[in-house]
Amino acid sequence: MVTKTLDIQKIRKDFPILQREVNGKPLVYLDNAATSQTPQQVIDVIVDYYQRYNANIHRGVHTLSQEATDAYEAARHKIQKHFNIAHSHEVIFTSGTTQSINLVATGFTSFLEEGDEILVSAMEHHSNIVPWQMLCERTGAILRVIPMNLDGELVMEAFHKLLSNKTKLVFCNHVSNALGTINPIKEIIDAAHKVGAAVLIDGAQAAAHIKADLQALDVDFYTVSAHKMCGPTGVGILYGKEEWLKKLPPYQGGGEMIAEVTFEKTTYADLPHKFEAGTPNICGGIAFGAALDYMNGIGLDVIARYEDELVQYATEQLLTIKGLKIYGTAAHKTSVISFNIEGIHPYDIGTIVDKLGIAVRTGHHCAQPIMDFYEIPGTVRASFSFYNTKEEVDKLVEGVKRAKDMLL
């Protein structure tokens, strides 16, 4: 078999934003874990939607409404196929991962009793901690934390010990946004199911790098945000197993989610519409489908191989800087490198490299518990995508060196 490689020059031309300058320097965009950039192919789909068939879906009999509905539903099918989901009505369009999680957390209110337990991993994004805390406040359930070790890996022995018949829900990210760790989600799902607990996996950070087969994983819920995988902001999905989605009460009331309404009683629409109240982000959904087409055109396996090589190179090069420490050294990780230089605040490094045209994230990455664990105020985080190059890695390393010379 011939291994497909990635034509980096051709790919970079697909992303108009990569041509721009920042502070008089060519942009080096290394904040892909926060949001990925958008290829022209997806931008074209967005423009085309507003130029040709902008209309409200599932309502009108007119042609534009039909075309918009068809395109939106076609996107749902693309997502279904991409993640190997059994039924397209198990794909719920949301505004993104945060809303997807809140939908489940709110829905679980009626399923939990005082003393029930929710397990959450220690390496979660704030958006993954707060909804469960709120759920616990509403129900009297208890939040338990799956600990991690210094490499940024979950301590699986501890996880297995935490599981009991009190465990009703386990929540974990597929890939940590702050550390890049790929978590052993299959082991987590199987073990949780043995005690009868449901599992929600946040795939926001994983989806651009790993093609998840949701039926093979046997996961109960999985969330994705389009903007982390070359799609637009403000749209994402909640995958839920049909049996769960049928049980969960509607999240929001509004148009589209109803079958019949009188002032006495409303009957809710079937899946997926029960969870899609109001006019959705129609254009966003369609563009999400286009983003998947774009990424699959290259191949997620090809992308993953290229990124792994890039991250390995970046890791080696960054470690040549004296005093630089990388946080998150898990055996399995994707394209995130979180680091600090001894004696320098991450904000200072971020500020200086920004002046050199390099976009990195600094701070706690909405994962304060991780920073508390390492007893640091934050890190500098460089996160890579398939359109980044080794030359850009070199610029990052030079920039960090220059910042270090200035700051120490």
Place this chain on the structure above:
Amino acid sequence: MTIKEIQEDIIDEFSMFDDWMQRYEYMIELGKSLPLIEEQYKTDDNLIKGCQSKVWVHAELDGDKLVFTADSDAIITKGIIAILIRAFSNQKPQDIIDADTEFIDEIGLKEHLSPTRANGLVSMVKQLKLYAIAYQTQLK
């Protein structure tokens, strides 16, 4: 020197640099000369809210003048607070209350900071003025 005169000096100094890397280098130098707060005053009460890096400011009266000391865990933030303290420290509280802060815009500081840092800068100025108001009441 009056606050206005000091501010004009700062504007002059910043206009000598060609690019923002040089300005940052200068700010880092200024940060190193910041009159440091005594450890005992590095308390949560003296932490300025709205800054993403930690900034502590302490104020005390020396005669009829207010003297500021400060510290931060980030060096560029230290530079920013050093500029502010240079402009406002060792001045009468009423003068601090009355002083305008346009020099910050004139040296282009705000537009060259990330929004979170710019917010932090606004919080710092506000905090210095709040100290001035508190001590002005005390003086009366």
